[in-house]
Amino acid sequence: MRYWWVNHKQTSKQELGGGYLWSPIREASGARSQFYDNMRIATPGDAVLSFSGGVIRHLGRVADFASPAPKPDSFGAVGDYWSASGWLLPVAWEELPAAISPKQIIEELAPLLPAKYSPIHPESGNGNQKAYLAEISAALFEKLTGQILAEAPQSVLQASTTKALASIDDSIATQVLQDPGLDATTKQQVVLARNGQGLFRSRVFGLEQSCRLTHVRTPALLIASHIKPWRSCSTAAERLDGANGLLLAPHVDRLFDKGFISFTEAGQVLVSPRLDPNDLTRLGLAEACATGCAPFSERHAPYLQFHREKVFLK
Incomplete structure (x- = not known):
């Protein structure tokens, strides 16, 4: 288990209420930020301390891996200079019995703060500029909270993930329905394409005949899965493009949607190092992943590139 500290005074109300954290992928200048890269490093079950207004009031458990998502509408004018796309990290939050003020015990905390990428200044206890999601030690976490956490119930993590993603998707669906240009x-x-149905599904069937890995052909057993996720598409055309979809058996769709596998244009299957290789064997997919599939068309290429860069877990 890893331990994290998030500085989110500007967006704490929205993120705590929505069950997530959200950050841009890069800084406004285009530079990489370790604090933003940490969003993709955080792993389900990790602990997160919420620091806002000078105190820690909430404890969270990372519910799922971060995935690409647009900036939440609920942020309003906050972060106008941030990119419109970023990382969404589902988190199950709970309020602590009493708020913790790091500034009041900064002399005790200072030796335990990270030497690099610290969330707060070791002398003043104020939040460091540009710091967002910072990794901290178990010793610092225990010093602040007086506890070391047990494993989080999977039901709690799953419920938080569902809540966070549904909130984003519902907001996008509302925007679509209010779009005067459509x-x-x-x-x-x-809206139907959100769940792989309607015109999108028909268009995917016009390009694909079976599951890429299992070769299952029965339509009722296949999911029309977006390559570039529905919530990450910027236009209706992308969301309805049959080339932005694959026909996948349910267990293959789950692996692909969560970023545990991806594909090269040549048909090579990429397997995430975050996936237990024994699970591929248990799912009966080890041989299929080693063998790969038929090459993809040129129309698939930009969507596959997005999946490898933004969805696939490295």
Whole structure:
């Protein structure tokens, strides 16, 4: 288990209420930030301390791996200079019995703070500029909270993940339905595409005949899965493009959607180092992943590139 500290005074209300953390992928200048990269390093079950307004009031458990998602509408004008796309990290939050003020015990905390990428200044106890999600030691976590956490119940983590992703997707669906540039039929089809249905599913079937890995062909057993996730698409055309989809058996779809596997244009299967290789054997997919699949078309290429860069867990 890893331990994290998030500085999110500007967005704490939205993130605590929505069950997530959200950050841009890079700084406004285009530079990489370790604090933003940490969003993809955090692993389900990790602990997170919420620091806002000078105190720690909430403890969270990372519910799922971070995935690409647009900036939440609930942020409003906050972070206007941030990119419109970033990382969404589902977190199950709970309020602590009493708020913790790091500044009041900064002399005790200072030796335990990270030498690099510290969330707060070791002398003043104020939040460091640009610091967002910072990794901290178990010793610092225990010093602050007086506890070391047991494993989180999977039901709690799953519920938080569902809540966070549904919140983002529902917001996007509302935007689609209110878009004056789309006719009523297109709006309906874009919303249906969220769940792999309607026109999108028909278009995917026009390009694919079976599951890429299992070769299952029965339509009722196949999911029309977006390559570039529905919530990450910027236009209705992308959300309805059959080339932005694959037909996958349910267990393959789950692996692909969560970023545990991806594909090269040549058909090589990429397996995430975060996936237990024994699970591929248990799912009956080890041989299929080693063998790969048929090459993809040029139309698939940009979507596959997005999946490898933003969804696949490295």
